[in-house]
Amino acid sequence: MFVDISPRLKFLIESVSGGNASDFANKSGIKAGTLHNYIKGRAPSAESLVAICENLGVDLNWLLTGQGGPFLTATPPAAQPKANSELAALIGMTAEILQSGTDYADSLAANIKSFHKSVEMERQLAAREDRGSADTEDRLEKLERMCEEIKSKLETRRDEALGQPAKVAAGGG
Secondary structure, three states: OOOOOHHHHHHHHHHHHOOOHHHHHHHHOOOHHHHHHHHOOOOOOHHHHHHHHHHHOEOHHHHHHOOOOOEOOOOOOOOOOOHHHHHHHHHHHHHHHHOOOOHHHHHHHHHHHHHHHHHHHHHHHHHHHHHHHHHHHHHHHHHHHHHHHHHHHHHHHHHHHOOOOOOOOOOOO
16 A cells, blocks of 8 residues: 655655755755655655664654654754665665565574674673672672771770770761
């Protein structure tokens, strides 16, 4: 089922580039001619949709359905660095390879799954290290307080054993 997104594209062109379609195409990372075809009602490619959404902070659900707000943030963002266009191109190439039905598709799918698992494990490890670091600091503080209390009690007992008046410990105890 084809959904005509041209009215929403026209809105975006006005919002992001003051009505300048060439400027919008440049900011979104797609060719001006391609954008013109989409405005005329041609179905956009997945890569173009990703480029528009990634580079301009557009909500994909809104772009496709008109539901919700057009932008992921309250105001239209300025064009993002070229890295987002490169990301969109990589996503497009990945989709093309995965849909090719070749051995390359199987290999790429296996690699993506492995890399994803590795990245997720690194995130979990980093989170544990962060928690562990905070826990270690808390434990050290507790140990330091306990050492001070033990030291104070030992001094009090030593003084009592020597017959000297007991010192009042800091903190009233």
